[in-house]
Amino acid sequence: MKNKLTYILCCLLQLCFLTSHAQEAVTTDVAPGIKKISTGVIDKLTPYSFCEEKPLTDALAKLPAAKLPFDVNAIRVNITDRGVLVEIPLDDTEQLYGFGLQIGSFNQRGLRKKPIVNDNPSADLGYTHAPTTFYVSNKGYGILVNTTRYTTFYCGTTAKNNGAAVVKNNTGGNSVDELYKNKDNGSGNVSVDVPGAKGIEIYVFEGPDLLNVLQRYNLFSGGGALPAMWGLGVKYRVKADFSQQQVGKMAAYFRANHIPCDVLGLEPRWQTAAYSCSYVWNNQFFPSPNEFIDTMKNKGFHINLWEHAFVSPKSPLYEPLKTKSGDYLVWNGLVPDFADPSARKLFADYHQETFVKHGISGFKMDECDNSNLTTGNSTWSFPEHSRFPSGLDGEQMHQVFGLLYQKTVYNIYKTLNLRTFLDVRASSSFASSYPAALYSDTYEHDEYIRMIVNSGFSGLIWSPEVRESKSIKDFMRRSQTAVLSAQTLYNSWYLQNPPWLQIDRDKNNKNELMPEAKQVEADVRTLLNFRMSLVPYLYRAFADYRLKGIPPFRALVVDYPQDKNTFDISDEYMIGQNILAAPLTEAADERKVYLPAGNWYDFNTNQKFEGGKSYTIKPSYTQLPIFIKEGTILPLAKPVEFITPDTKFEINCKVYGANPVSTSLFEDDGITFNFQTGSYNNVELSYMNNKGSVKRSGGFKKQRYVVKGWEVIK
Amino acid sequence: MKNKLTYILCCLLQLCFLTSHAQEAVTTDVAPGIKKISTGVIDKLTPYSFCEEKPLTDALAKLPAAKLPFDVNAIRVNITDRGVLVEIPLDDTEQLYGFGLQIGSFNQRGLRKKPIVNDNPSADLGYTHAPTTFYVSNKGYGILVNTTRYTTFYCGTTAKNNGAAVVKNNTGGNSVDELYKNKDNGSGNVSVDVPGAKGIEIYVFEGPDLLNVLQRYNLFSGGGALPAMWGLGVKYRVKADFSQQQVGKMAAYFRANHIPCDVLGLEPRWQTAAYSCSYVWNNQFFPSPNEFIDTMKNKGFHINLWEHAFVSPKSPLYEPLKTKSGDYLVWNGLVPDFADPSARKLFADYHQETFVKHGISGFKMDECDNSNLTTGNSTWSFPEHSRFPSGLDGEQMHQVFGLLYQKTVYNIYKTLNLRTFLDVRASSSFASSYPAALYSDTYEHDEYIRMIVNSGFSGLIWSPEVRESKSIKDFMRRSQTAVLSAQTLYNSWYLQNPPWLQIDRDKNNKNELMPEAKQVEADVRTLLNFRMSLVPYLYRAFADYRLKGIPPFRALVVDYPQDKNTFDISDEYMIGQNILAAPLTEAADERKVYLPAGNWYDFNTNQKFEGGKSYTIKPSYTQLPIFIKEGTILPLAKPVEFITPDTKFEINCKVYGANPVSTSLFEDDGITFNFQTGSYNNVELSYMNNKGSVKRSGGFKKQRYVVKGWEVIK
Structure with missing residues (x-):
């Protein structure tokens, strides 16, 4: 009734x-x-x-x-x-x-x-x-x-x-050739x-x-995301079954070998249950987690925790969330109704108290993308006809589950006036303000490049992670793409050793390193050092994303919407204002690059090219496939191995062409939201009359950038 | 208002x-x-x-x-x-x-x-x-x-x-091994x-x-379909741009080389416009179509016409259907609202007068499966939000468009008391009474076999057509599967010569025949002759489909639902009551065959096998991979090259085992619905005391089967 x-x-x-x-x-x-x-x-x-x-x-x-x-x-x-x-x-x-x-x-x-x-x-x-x-x-x-x-x-x-159809001049496709045309x-x-x-x-x-x-x-949408500055460094995810001690050993490897690394990511085994999740440290593998976090922090590593949002009956969150969840379980775990603020709060409060307050710098939010959809087996997520207390059905919740999960976790950090850089497997509209990089298992390199290019159209951050590889060439080209993306990530969740020591998964896990391991390691070090050199430039690009909404990574057609040649280019993109990237895959040792209007410099050879045409490039494994727009002042830092709020970047400016346009760096503490209330500087870099100048303005009291030199390229 | x-x-x-x-x-x-x-x-x-x-x-x-x-x-x-x-x-x-x-x-x-x-x-x-x-x-x-x-x-x-979730004994999958399990x-x-x-x-x-x-x-659903008997012979679709003369030449080739063929299918060019369709003979290529149909008929060939249902502005059907169509066009053509009986009638009447009354024996109803759905480009069909005068939207119409198209065309023949065997690219529920074989472009041989097995669960007829091939082995194995399916079809719509003369598409169209062409032709002749031998048995199976609803092709689990070994077998199937088929692909020269309870005979070697076990078979290209159930009387006909209402089949009965069960043949004119009013015979075949006997009962006046011999296999 x-x-x-x-x-x-x-x-x-x-x-x-x-x-x-x-x-x-x-x-x-x-x-x-x-x-x-x-x-x-x-x-x-x-x-x-x-x-x-x-x-x-x-x-x-x-x-x-x-x-x-x-x-x-x-x-x-x-x-x-x-x-x-x-x-x-x-x-x-x-x-x-x-x-x-x-x-x-x-x-x-x-x-x-x-x-x-x-x-x-x-x-x-x-x-x-x-x-x-x-x-x-x-x-x-x-x-x-x-x-x-x-x-x-x-x-x-x-x-x-609508009655407008007429007999057209063409034959109506009655020959075979016309069939598919x-x-x-x-x-x-x-x-x-x-x-x-x-x-x-x-x-x-x-x-x-x-x-x-x-x-x-x-x-x-609130501006683009400005990740914590350390997020623009290098992230490495360790093998899923690594213990506290093994993670420590891996950390020591990075520092001993001077390979830059800012973040270590832990995978499922840190929890007592993972499918579904308990969100409870597994003391067998991590006997002293908070001490571990501190030790790592002292060595310049941030710790990121893998999890997903399906709440195990073993979790302290299970009982409180029981009535604030959907009517179906996933892996026997609850699906929290993240559309309900009180469910978000429960989830966030627990994470804040248990992890963030103890120094966990970020999370990898997995399994929120209905990834079973195409495998036939639907145990990987909730059905589309699910009902949630908020009123959403399963279809609707799927479309925003990753969005709401991000929001839930991001709010923990915002509340604490801490910036972060998260990983998330699904996002949606109006999400540009969330500092979370999307990732995938699909792992086709050419698609990963296309996804960088597409990300800029929708306020998204995409992380083309590197795992195992088919060949050293494949590995190095993927590494170049990772360096030229929003997040440089090596995901070794199923690899005992860094992939640069062994690209083959089985051999890697048997500790059979490649004969070329040391050379590949050196090459990777070169690439990652370049990444660290680029951080100040990238940070400016992200600040422009935050403050002006300019996507830091975007298709050529965004900057050159009238140039027909750019309409279908999905394997080149702009980074920030002045860098054009054209990554290679293992398919070939050379590639064509289209350069839009203006003049451009090959970053590796300093050769000048006229725009509006295509050229063939053939960069080595350690040469990044990028071009610099004429008139650019490109600030490159002396590489550091990791970034702290005290890191002072020693900058060398490369000046491209005779009439450089002044540019700027964004200077703040890199880890709080204080910039929102004016605590940041614009560090303006100009070059005139054969002389470079630095002009600082703004409300941030510390200097993070020191310009050490100017190099002019004609 | x-x-x-x-x-x-x-x-x-x-x-x-x-x-x-x-x-x-x-x-x-x-x-x-x-x-x-x-x-x-x-x-x-x-x-x-x-x-x-x-x-x-x-x-x-x-x-x-x-x-x-x-x-x-x-x-x-x-x-x-x-x-x-x-x-x-x-x-x-x-x-x-x-x-x-x-x-x-x-x-x-x-x-x-x-x-x-x-x-x-x-x-x-x-x-x-x-x-x-x-x-x-x-x-x-x-x-x-x-x-x-x-x-x-x-x-x-x-x-x-529902509150029933409990902490399970398992660890919740916190180790890598458990992740995907x-x-x-x-x-x-x-x-x-x-x-x-x-x-x-x-x-x-x-x-x-x-x-x-x-x-x-x-x-x-009205019983299963009973195709015209000639439909169980061999169908060959000629190249899309063949003229009347070229089709005639191809017909002559079949007869000259004694390769069985009942149906020749014409592809797009017979029409003045094909994308969308005019349904008007193109006199440039077919100057005298009705004469052509008659000539072919005299040589024992039925003519089948390719078309689809999107009506060109060039078609006489355009104006009448304009207001009885959906609100979107496809290839500039109307989408008739086949849910409206008056639209079906217009379409059917035109086809009846223009084609069927002149002897066209069937149609290939293409493009009714929304096949663009997964290519991104949606010009291949109407959008899901289309509206039709009947009230259906595009989504709903897509699901039944092939069904209604079949119904429309089938009704022409039913009205004329003529049976047919159609081709259709989409079907749906409650369609078992339609004598239309589904076909596809997907062309993975193992999938084509699986589709035979799956077809029986849903009242469907599936035609695993043969086109070009990767190797002669691939071609011969595909041919075997075609012979062991509901419709034996060679689809040469883009091949100048029969694929058995050249499996490679390009070479075929350059008339570069294979060195092995004559041998492969001979092998194909052997297979197709076997098909013609099997027609009386198959016709009985289809009569059982019509009268008792028993799928002529069905998974082993249908006949052996309690046998766990059959639960996942998707590459073996029953044909009629007594034949088990286990097709091979080019993947290997041998395969395992599981035989359910009872004893079985290898058709090629006459070797007897005990059921409930698996065996390895290694049939040659001309040996059909089939087993015969113990107790079977298998009637095989002397092959004919084509089937007419006057064809008299000379039957040899193979008797498998000591206690054969009597079986029967279904005898009627093969081309009308008169069997529905009793004009058919059951021709009972028994074997007792070393003697075979034939007992005929029913209201059909002619004898189409003559038993010539009995062969006992112990």
Whole structure:
């Protein structure tokens, strides 16, 4: 009877909605250059509803005047018994990008994409670790459909039966050659199908330029993430069954061999139970964890703990979370309803008291990406029809589970005024402010490079980790890519020794090192030292991400949206303002690199190249495949082995070309949020009349950068 | 205003539903051993709603008394704002099969399956050419969720958070070895998630045995299909750009070289437009089509026409279908609303007048499987949010488009009292009565074998076609599989010459024949002659399919549901009552064959084997890998090159073992439905006291089988 009443009430509510349904959609300005279209009964829990960060309106206001290449009212929303259909204008020439961390595709024009959370690119349906329902156009706008529902985007691939069809001049494809060539890409719009929705919110991010669109998106989400500075160093994850003593030995190896390392990651065995998780130190392997953390800290290592969010009956969190979890178990463990603030708080408080207060610097948040989806066996996550006390169903929760998990853990650090750099296996929309790097098991190097390029379209950080390798060449090229990415990570969770000593998994675990081990180790040291040299430059790029919303890693088309040659380039990208990276895989010892307008310098040879053309490069294993834009002042640090708040970087500036543009470094303590209240400096580097100068301004009292020299490259 | 009113009415309707929602599900007996559970507001257009065939209740009533291993009321249905959730009991030991023509998996226990229409098995999500929402258990029952919506089945893989979770004895998987071993397969039920549904119909097919379940399913669907007898011969599809003259030349080749062939299939170029279709003869290539059909007929060839259902603006069908089509075009062509009888009639009438009345014997109905789904480019079919005048949306239409297309074309022949054998790229539930063979481009030989085995669980006919090959071995093994399947098809739509003359596509099209061409041709002739020998036996098997619902091709577990060794065998199958087939691929020259209870004879060596064990066989390219059950009388015909209603089969009976069981042949004209009104004979073959006997009973006046000899194998 109660049920019946609920349904009747529910239905009356729907009546109200349906009355409003016939009304027009409402468009509002929510921030400079950002509009929101709302219509129908909108889900209470949307990706944006979980975004606690405030839009950085000051920074938004400083962007060039916004402009949309079409009338916003041309966006049509249709609500039916199936759900919501959104149609957005699309002109014949524009190019589309986004949909989160796409693995298999780059330019999405002409494709259908269903960005749903999963680790398996599965025939390029759109499955991804980070299913943002967000795309951008090179014409300078972005469309975000703010929903947790599985959504399909038809990017200019449909044609309507509206009576306009005519007999075309072509033959209709009646010969074999024409069979697979049909390019009749239909009408000029993007159709977005959101089954099950009864209303929708659409965020429209205006330009004028593509970069401005991304800036607006990131600034609206609270700005990009600024990781703790040590996060930009090197992370190494030890074998899953290492004991406290073995981790200590590994740490000693790094320092003895002067291989840079800032973070050591522990894998499952540190807990008493891992599938599902107890979140309790396993004293058999870690008899004195807090002492261990301190010892490591004194040697310059931060400790990161692997876990996932499925709570074992063995966990102290089990009882408190029992009624704040979904109605299905995973590995016999609870699925906390992270959409409920009180569930997040329980989880966070426990982690804060048990781990963070004792010095744990970060977590690797695994298994939040519904990774079983494509293996047939569904024990790896909760079913899509799960129900959570917050009202989300399993499908909706899947889409935001990684997002909410990040939020839960990130808030611990924020509360403590501590910055961090996390690892997470799934993310979503409006997540740019979370300092968490996505990772994957997929491990195709060319895809890993494409994911760096795609990450910038959706406010994501991607970590192309290195594990075992097919060959030394494969290993070295992967290492180069790792060095030229947001997080340099060697993930040895199933390797006894660092992979540079033995690339083969079995031999590695039998301690059979390669004959070339010492040479490869030396080469890796060279690469990692370069990474450490680049940290100040990268840190500036991340500060620009935080403060201006500029993605530190982004496709060439972002900076050169009018250059047709960039439209499909998914294996080159910009790092910060001035570096163009073009990683190689083991496929070949050389590759073509397209350089956009302007002049560019090969970082390794200092040779100057004219833009607008392609060149072939052939870097060695220790030469990073990067080009520097003419006019750049590139600050490179003397490599350190790890970074502390006291680290003072000795900078050498490389000046490229005759008319260098002044640049700056971002100077703060590197570990707190004090920069938000002004405790940081801009360290401006200029070079004029054959002389370099350093100008410091801001509220941070310490000097972290000392410029030691200037090197001019003509 | 009108819109608003519609919605208010709609909502009031929902109110009525919601009142009924709180009511219990209603269970009714719909046929002997078949129950229907109904609850909520059920979609008007379901797969069963399209089934015009009447249940064969007499045959159903003859089956053993039905039995369900659980109380039917234990099936729970829950309707929420997400859709419908169905939970069906599952005990710890039972094995599950079905979900249509699954490509990647066989035993579905422990898997999640989403049977949605597509040609790409894509990480074994469940995508298939024939997405039946139907599974069966070896415990002797079947469950069919009668919906056109995309549905997910969790086959015993979920565990509920119901307070029952306890700390288990295992360690919770905290060591690396345990990471991937978690076998905690959760509670005892199958969960079925039907998003978007507001009510549901569930058909429960009872046993007692698994075979009875399949019989009930097929009989309920109108019985299995009985193809025209010529359909069991050999089909050859010619190159897509062949002219009338070239087809004639190919026909002459077959007869001159005494290679059996009953059907020649024409590919796209016969039409004036093919993507989309005009359904108009292209007179440039076929200047006199009706004369051509007659000439071919006189030589014993049936002509089959390739097409798909997307109607070109160049087609005479375009204007009439314009308002009876979906709101999106495919290749600039209409998508007829085949759920609307008047659209089907227009399409059928045109085909009847233009083609069937002039002697076209069948069609290949292509492109109805949403095959673009996994390629990213969605121009290959209509979007899921399409709307059709009948009320179906695109998702729902996709699931039944192939089904309705078959129905449309099959009805032409039924109306004319002509039997046929069609090709179709997609099917669905309740389709067993359609004489249409499914085909695919996927072309993995081991998968093609598995699909034969899976086809029997869902009332489907599968054609593992042969095209080019990697090696002669690959080609010959594929040919063997084709001979041991429901349709023997060589698909040379992109090959100038028969593939047995050149397996390599490029060389084939350059007319560079293999040095071994004549030998391979001879070997293929041997195999195809065997096929023709088997036709009377196969025809009986199909008659049993039609009259008793017994799948002619089925997994060993169907006949031996208690034998654990059969539970996972997906590369052996039964053909008819007495033949066990175990095809080889090019992977090896020998294979293991498991033989179930009883004694079996190797067809090639006549060696006798004891069942319950595995043996290794090593058949040559011309030896079919089959075993014959002890007690079998196997009627084999002297091969003919093609089959007409006048063909008289000269039969030699092979008698296996000392106590043969009498068997029978099904005798009719082979081309009409007159058997339905009694115009057929049972030709009983017995062997006793060293003497064979033939006893004919029934209402068919002609004799098509003459028994010439008996061969006893001890």
